[in-house]
Amino acid sequence: xxxxxxxxxxxxxxxxxxxxxxxxxxxxxxxxxxxxxxxxxxxxxxxxxxxxxxxxxxxxxxxxxxxxxxxxxxxxxxxxxxxxxxxxxxxxxxxxxxxxxxxxxxxxxxxxxxxxxxxxxxxxxxxxxxxxxxxxxxxxxxxxxxxxxxxxxx
Numbered sequence: 001x002x003x004x005x006x007x008x009x010x011x012x013x014x015x016x017x018x019x020x021x022x023x024x025x026x027x028x029x030x031x032x033x034x035x036x037x038x039x040x041x042x043x044x045x046x047x048x049x050x051x052x053x054x055x056x057x058x059x060x061x062x063x064x065x066x067x068x069x070x071x072x073x074x075x076x077x078x079x080x081x082x083x084x085x086x087x088x089x090x091x092x093x094x095x096x097x098x099x100x101x102x103x104x105x106x107x108x109x110x111x112x113x114x115x116x117x118x119x120x121x122x123x124x125x126x127x128x129x130x131x132x133x134x135x136x137x138x139x140x141x142x143x144x145x146x147x148x149x150x151x152x153x154x
Contacts, residue, residue, distance in 0.1 A: 065080050
């Protein structure tokens with residue numbers, strides 16, 4: 001005798017399904033048919049392929065590449081970023097307002113510091129006195145003498 005849920009034609013709603021071990025599996029809300037439960041190949045990709053470069057690596061490589069540049073009659077190899085900065089400075093010197101604006105912004109951010117932070121003569125003298133006091137307190141022979149004089153020998 002043929003069971004009424006043997007084939008898909010008699011089971012349009014998918015009310016029952018057989019698992020791999022032959023056990024009955026009830027199909028319903030939250031229980032999809034076993035043959036469609038975990039489809040292969042529909043998930044996310046396999047991640048970053050080996051050897052793929054990120055944007056930082058690409059930018060570093062592109063701007064660090066060497067090019068030939070002629071300066072003062074001599075040809076020398078410089079990086080592309082250095083060549084771009086030279087071109088920007090040349091355009092700014094020629095009066096290009098956008099180049100002047102960009103060059104000033106770069107100079108303010110990366111240019112030489114206006115004030116070097118050196119200690120004053122008074123600060124140097126005070127630091128020297130502090131160091132001398134520290135060294136006088138921590139001389140190798142003085143620590144043993146102080147311990148004997150204070151009577152800490154228990």
